[in-house]
Structures are given as C-alpha cells and as structure tokens.
Amino acid sequence: MTARLRVEDATIGYDRRVISQALSVTIPDDSFTVIVGPNACGKSTLLRALSRLLRPQSGQVLLDGESISSYRAKEVARRLGLLPQTSIAPDGITVADLVARGRYPHQGLIRQWTDDDEAAVVEAMRATGVTELSPRLVDELSGGQRQRVWVAMVLAQQTPLLLLDEPTTFLDIAHQIELLELFTDLHLAGHTLVAVLHDLNHAARFATHLIAMKDGRIVAQGAPREILTEELVEEVFGLPCRVVDDPVTGTPMVVPLGRQRDTPRVS
Amino acid sequence: MTGIRIADKAERVDFGTRVVRARIGRMWIRFDLRALVIGIILAAACVGIVVAALISGEYPLTLGEVWHALFSGERDFTRTVVVEWRMPRALASIVFGAALGASGAVFQSLTRNPLASPDIVGFSAGAYTGALLVIIVAGGTYIEVAAGAFAGGIATAALVYVLAFKRGIQGFRLIIVGIAVSAMLSSLNTWLMLTADLDTALIAAVWGAGSLNGITWQQAGLGSIIVLVLLALTLATSRPLRQLELGDDAAQALGVRVEPARLGLMLISVALIAVVTAAAGPISFVALAAPQIARRIAVTPGVSVPLSALMGAVLLGASDYAALHALPAMLPVGTVTVVIGGGYLIWLLIHEARRRS
Numbered sequence: 001m002t003a004r005l006r007v008e009d010a011t012i013g014y015d016r017r018v019i020s021q022a023l024s025v026t027i028p029d030d031s032f033t034v035i036v037g038p039n040a041c042g043k044s045t046l047l048r049a050l051s052r053l054l055r056p057q058s059g060q061v062l063l064d065g066e067s068i069s070s071y072r073a074k075e076v077a078r079r080l081g082l083l084p085q086t087s088i089a090p091d092g093i094t095v096a097d098l099v100a101r102g103r104y105p106h107q108g109l110i111r112q113w114t115d116d117d118e119a120a121v122v123e124a125m126r127a128t129g130v131t132e133l134s135p136r137l138v139d140e141l142s143g144g145q146r147q148r149v150w151v152a153m154v155l156a157q158q159t160p161l162l163l164l165d166e167p168t169t170f171l172d173i174a175h176q177i178e179l180l181e182l183f184t185d186l187h188l189a190g191h192t193l194v195a196v197l198h199d200l201n202h203a204a205r206f207a208t209h210l211i212a213m214k215d216g217r218i219v220a221q222g223a224p225r226e227i228l229t230e231e232l233v234e235e236v237f238g239l240p241c242r243v244v245d246d247p248v249t250g251t252p253m254v255v256p257l258g259r260q261r262d263t264p265r266v267s
Numbered sequence: 268m269t270g271i272r273i274a275d276k277a278e279r280v281d282f283g284t285r286v287v288r289a290r291i292g293r294m295w296i297r298f299d300l301r302a303l304v305i306g307i308i309l310a311a312a313c314v315g316i317v318v319a320a321l322i323s324g325e326y327p328l329t330l331g332e333v334w335h336a337l338f339s340g341e342r343d344f345t346r347t348v349v350v351e352w353r354m355p356r357a358l359a360s361i362v363f364g365a366a367l368g369a370s371g372a373v374f375q376s377l378t379r380n381p382l383a384s385p386d387i388v389g390f391s392a393g394a395y396t397g398a399l400l401v402i403i404v405a406g407g408t409y410i411e412v413a414a415g416a417f418a419g420g421i422a423t424a425a426l427v428y429v430l431a432f433k434r435g436i437q438g439f440r441l442i443i444v445g446i447a448v449s450a451m452l453s454s455l456n457t458w459l460m461l462t463a464d465l466d467t468a469l470i471a472a473v474w475g476a477g478s479l480n481g482i483t484w485q486q487a488g489l490g491s492i493i494v495l496v497l498l499a500l501t502l503a504t505s506r507p508l509r510q511l512e513l514g515d516d517a518a519q520a521l522g523v524r525v526e527p528a529r530l531g532l533m534l535i536s537v538a539l540i541a542v543v544t545a546a547a548g549p550i551s552f553v554a555l556a557a558p559q560i561a562r563r564i565a566v567t568p569g570v571s572v573p574l575s576a577l578m579g580a581v582l583l584g585a586s587d588y589a590a591l592h593a594l595p596a597m598l599p600v601g602t603v604t605v606v607i608g609g610g611y612l613i614w615l616l617i618h619e620a621r622r623r624s
Contacts, residue, residue: 015434053519077522084516088379093568094283104510105522109503113288113297121280135283157521 002029004192005050005080005161010059012042012049012216018057019045020216027161027209032187033194034203037213038237043196044085044165046213050194051082051163077105081159083150085166089138095149096134099124102156124155127189128182144175151182162186164195168202180206200254204228205246212236228252284566302574305565309577313361316584320357321349323592355487356479360587360600361580362491363479363543364553368561368579369501370536371554372570376508377529378438381570384554385424385540388445388533391549392452393423394541395475398548399456402471403463412474413486413545420544423448424537435515435526477550477601479587486546497539498576504531505572512569550601553579553586556608563615582608 007025011018019042027033027050035043048054049061052068061068068076081102089098102124103117125131128148133141138149147167154162164183168176176199184206187193197203203210204224211221214236220227229252230243239256246253285300322328326348328336335341336349371384385391397419401407407415428436431444460468507528510518519525540554557579558570565574586603594603 051520053516073519073524074522077520080520082516082520084514084520086514087517088512088514090512090569092562092566096280096282097568100280100282101509101513102521104506107506109506110293111295114295118280118288119278122278125280134281137283154520 003027004029004064005062005194007046007049007056007061008059010049010056010061012045012054012056014054018216022059023216023218025050025211025218025221027192027194029192030187030190031192031209032183032207033192033209033211034207035194035196035211035213036198036200036203036236037219041213041236042216043213045216047082047163047165047194047196051080052076053082074105077157077159079159080161080163081154081157082163083154083165083167085169087150089146091139093138094134095130095136095138095141095152096121096125098138098149099130099134099152099156102153105157120156120158124152127155127186128152144171144178147171147175147179148182151179155186160190160192162191162193164193166196166198168197168199176202200228200233201246204252204254205249224252228254299565299567302565302567302571305561306574306577309561309574309581312581313577313584316581316588317357317361320360320584320588320591321353323588324348324353351484355484356482356587356591357584358491359479359482359487359547360584362487362494363547363550364557364580364583365498365576366494366539366543366579367550367553367583368557369498369572369576370539371556371579372558372561372572372575373501373505373508373532373536374554375558375570376512376572377532378442379512380438380442381559382555383438383442385537386445386449386551386554388427388441388537389423389448389452390420390537390540391544391551392449392456394420394544394549395456396423396452396459398474399459399471402474403459403467406467409486416548417541417545420541421537423452424533428533436529473599474548476599477544477548477604478599479547479590480597480599482547490542490546493542494539497535497542501532501535501539501572504528504535508532508572509569548599548601550583550604552601552605552608553582556604556612557582560608560612560615563619 003026005027007023010023011021012023013019025046035046037043045054049056055069063071063076063079100117100121103120106117125134128151130145130148130152133145133149138146141149168179171179180202183193183195207224209222210224210227212219212227212232219236220232228243230241233239233241233243233254241254241256243252243254287298287300287303289296321333322330328345328349332345333349336346374383374385375381394416397415398412401412401415405411427441427445427448431441433440460471463471507518507523510521510523511525511529515525543550558575561574561578562570565571567574583600583604586607587600589607590598590600590603
C-alpha cells in the first residue's frame with residue numbers, strides 16, 4: 001500500500017494540551033478515508049495536522065515522503081486541498097469569484113489569471129454542478145448550494161489530495177447525501193479523499209477506508225465491512241447498538257438500541 | 268487538467284459582472300470592468316483636484332499661467348505661488364489621502380470589520396500622546412512634533428499588537444484591546460492638555476485636528492516619496508488579503524503564510540498612517556470612510572486596496588480644497604473630511620438600503 005500522506009509517531013495538541021500522542025496514521029492512496037469518533041476525540045485535530053494547519057509538537061507529517069513543514073506554503077496547497085469547518089464568504093462575492101480564489105497557489109504577481117485558471121474554474125464548477133449559479137451572489141444561495149461552491153473552490157486548487165472537515169454538518173439529510181455522492185464521484189475521478197464525518201452510517205456507506213478514533217488514539221482502521229462491528233461502536237462511542245446490513249448497499253448499518261437496551265438481543 | 272486551452276467563449280467563466288481578461292507581455296490579469304472604470308474616473312478626479320488647487324486662491328491664475336510657471340523655468344512670482352506654495356499642499360492632500368485610504372482598506376480587510384481603521388490599534392491616540400508630550404513638555408519644533416507623533420503612534424500600535432497576540436492575531440481581539448488602550452491614552456491626552464498653558468494647549472488642539480495648513484515641500488516632498496514607496500509595497504503584498512478574507516484556515520490551506528502575511532501588511536499600513544500623521548496630524552475619518560465608499564460605488568466583494576487609495580485621495584483632496592477655498596474660515600482639513608466623508612457615506616448607505624428594500 002502506497003501513501004502520499006501519513007503521520008509518523010506524532011504528538012499533536014495545542015500549547016500544553018496534548019490531544020494525540022505517538023500517533024501514526026496512513027492515508028491509503030486513491031482511498032476515500034473517513035475518520036469517525038466521539039466529540040473531542042482528536043479527529044479534527046488530526047485533520048488539521050494532516051493539512052499543515054497544526055504543526056506536530058514531535059514526530060512528523062509526511063507528504064510525498066518529505067516532512068510537510070519543509071515545503072513552501074504554496075507547494076503544499078498545490079498537492080493538498082482543505083475544506084475547513086468554517087469559512088467566510090466576503091460580502092457581495094459571486095460564486096465564480098469565490099471559486100476563482102481557489103487558484104491562488106497557482107498564481108503570482110505576474111500570472112494573475114491565465115487560461116489554466118479559467119479552465120480549472122470551469123471544470124471545478126462543472127464537477128460540482130454549480131455552473132448555473134456562477135453569476136449569483138454566494139449570500140443568496142441555500143446551505144447545500146453554498147457548500148457545493150466551497151467544494152468547487154477547493155477543487156479549483158487541482159490537488160490530488162482533498163481533506164474535508166465535517167463537510168455535511170448544518171445540511172439537511174438530502175443535501176448531505178447529495179454532497180457525499182459528489183465526494184464519491186471525485187474519489188472515482190482519481191482524488192484521494194480524507195473526511196471527518198459524524199454520521200457512522202454515512203461513513204460506512206461511502207468510505208473505502210475507515211479510521212475510528214477515541215481519546216486521541218486510533219482504535220481500528222480498515223474497510224468498513226471489516227471493522228465496523230457492534231463491539232467497536234460500543235467501545236468507541238459507548239453506544240449499545242446493533243449492526244445490520246444496509247438494505248440498499250449491503251454496507252454495515254448501525255442501529256442504536258437506546259432505551260430499548262433491555263429487550264432481548266438477537267445474537 | 269493543466270494545459271487545457273480555452274476553446275471558445277462558451278467555456279469562459281461567468282463572473283456575474285463584466286470582466287476584462289488581458290495578457291500584457293508575460294503578465295496575465297483579470298479586471299472587473301466596473302472597478303476599472305471607477306478607478307480611472309477617480310484618478311482623473313485627482314488630477315482635476317490638483318489643477319483646481321493650483322489655479323485658485325487669492326491670486327487666481329489661468330491654466331496657461333500655471334503651465335508656464337511649471338515648465339518655463341522662469342523664476343517669477345507666479346512660479347513661487349504655484350510651485351512653492353500651492354503645489355506641495357495639493358500634492359500632499361492627494362498622496363496622503365491615498366495613504367489613509369489604502370491603510371484603512373488593509374485594516375478593514377484584515378479584521379473583516381467595516382468599522383476598523385488603523386485607529387483601532389490605538390494609532391491616533393498614541394500619535395496624539397507623542398505629539399502632546401513634545402509640544403507641552405519640550406515645546407518642540409515642527410520636526411520634533413512629527414517625530415514624537417510617529418514614535419507615539421508606532422509604540423502604541425506595537426503594544427496593542429503584543430497585548431492582543433494569542434496564538435496568532437484575531438481581528439476581534441485586536442479591536443477590543445485597541446479600544447481599551449485608545450481610551451486610556453485619550454484620558455492621558457486630556458490630562459496633558461489640562462496641565463498645559465492656554466497658548467500651548469491651543470497649538471496642541473490645532474495639531475490634533477489634523478491640518479495641511481502651512482505644509483511645505485519639506486514635509487510634502489519627503490512624505491510623498493515615503494508614501495509612494497509604501498503604497499507600491501502594499502499593492503505588491505496585498506494579494507493574500509483576498510485569501511485571508513475567507514478565514515484563516517482557508518487562507519492557510521490555499522498557501523498563504525497567515526501570520527507573516529498579516530504582520531507584514533499591518534506594519535506597512537501602520538507605517539502609511541504614521542507618515543501622514545507625522546506630517547499633517549491625525550486626519551480622521553478618511554481611512555474609515557474611503558474603503559466603504561469605494562466598495563459601494565464599485566460593487567467589489569470585500570474592500571479593494573487600489574480603489575480605496577484613489578477614493579481616499581479624492582476625499583482628502585476635495586476636503587482640503589473645500590477647507591481652503593469654499594469655506595469662510597480656514598478650517599483644519601480634519602474637520603472637513605468628517606463632514607464631507609461622513610455625509611457622503613450616510614447618503615450611500617441610505618441609498619443602498621432603499622435599493623434593497
């Protein structure tokens with residue numbers, strides 16, 4: 001298994017607060033990796049380290065075999081794109097203008113807007129289905145449309161690696177599925193994706209590689225069918241549940257027991 | 268995907284506004300047409316203001332006489348009026364206005380707050396404290412007062428930056444700390460004024476209003492050169508601003524080194540306002556109003572640094588012309604900018620609210 005992006009024996013945290021210690025993670029190339037875990041388990045922190053937003057206190061993050069902090073900032077941005085949890089659309093910006101800002105790592109003082117930029121923005125808007133929205137103001141869009149526009153901006157960066165920090169939060173269920181299907185399309189088109197998701201069933205359905213985290217450690221990793229068990233969910237989330245086959249896709253589906261936990265369990 | 272050429276116009280991005288794409292030599296650029304046209308109009312207005320300032324006054328001149336005075340090389344009285352008296356003031360009003368506008372645009376963009384200006388890092392209050400100390404305690408000359416203002420302003424800005432620093436700089440934190448430090452310095456300034464005798468206090472008050480009265484080549488020349496260098500530096504380093512507007516995480520993920528970029532831009536814009544304040548005193552409101560007025564006229568997303576600079580130039584140039592010629596008493600330009608800029612901004616905001624409703 002080759003991996004352009006991995007974490008090697010890293011201690012990650014903020015100031016004196018350590019979140020993860022001696023953490024090693026490999027993101028398999030051409031995978032759609034999803035990181036899951038309870039709140040404050042360190043999954044977003046791991047994503048920040050992978051995207052160089054956070055420098056490990058010890059150990060390192062390797063991008064194409066070299067420490068990610070040894071690259072120039074724009075060089076990292078040409079290989080690895082990130083959809084942050086919160087971004088701000090400037091007042092009065094149009095969709096196309098926002099998507100075009102994703103071209104920054106390819107531009108300079110002399111080359112401010114080339115034909116390559118134009119082609120990349122056209123392609124990114126086509127792939128995310130926002131071409132029709134292109135002249136509209138971002139403020140006027142619905143939440144689902146707006147998130148697609150942000151994905152288009154990251155796509156315009158034309159990076160082989162895409163990191164997504166809780167991309168479906170704040171969206172209704174239909175828009176969540178629509179967005180996850182878009183990610184699958186991008187995955188099939190050759191991108192390596194790493195996403196932090198809250199919904200286990202979405203993770204099980206769309207991920208090719210699942211990483212389950214708790215207290216800053218990795219509890220299990222592998223294909224969802226192999227690792228997503230009732231025991232794992234109980235251990236990681238402390239949630240008694242049953243795992244059944246998804247009637248549509250056959251992937252594991254987590255059904256919480258909740259208050260029904262006293263009813264006899266079928267083994 | 269790289270290397271694809273644009274086949275036809277249908278493949279072009281629809282930006283929702285008219286956009287000019289140009290290739291000049293090895294340079295590839297894209298302009299918003301409306302912003303470009305507004306920029307040209309504002310630049311023309313600057314030239315118009317300078318010409319008007321050169322011909323009008325108690326010794327009115329024709330365009331021909333001004334031309335003659337500028338380029339004939341004859342050393343007569345007209346030349347003295349045009350080149351020695353009127354030119355430095357006209358030039359200073361335009362160049363200093365541009366400095367204030369650009370500086371305000373950088374701060375508003377960095378803090379993502381339309382009410383921000385270099386004043387929020389305590390610059391004006393600090394500069395005033397520096398100048399007051401020199402005027403009242405040392406009774407200094409013009410240059411010493413300028414140096415005092417410069418030192419006071421820079422020291423205060425540095426203090427606010429350090430106090431607001433916590434794992435990087437956040438716009439909101441900077442504003443809160445800036446307001447606190449400004450308020451403390453303002454009370455110190457009041458106390459200094461009360462301890463001074465009447466004549467000294469009057470000199471200090473006039474300085475504090477911000478004025479281009481009595482400006483000579485000594486201040487206008489040197490000040491303009493420094494401002495033009497800093498303006499070029501601002502434009503060359505302002506590209507990351509567009510990314511920083513998207514949030515720190517997004518900017519960094521797009522290849523901006525967030526803290527160095529922000530510190531660099533802040534230093535340049537504080538330097539811009541420091542030069543102006545040292546030469547002319549704290550001219551209020553231009554840095555605050557120019558970016559917002561420019562943004563509303565040109566309908567740009569976020570504030571634009573070059574347009575704000577041009578708008579600042581027109582605002583200060585026009586205000587100084589009004590202060591000198593259109594109003595009965597020779598008012599300090601600082602009081603006029605508040606009236607003209609404030610009035611115009613209110614009109615724009617009402618106009619905008621009506622259009623939207």
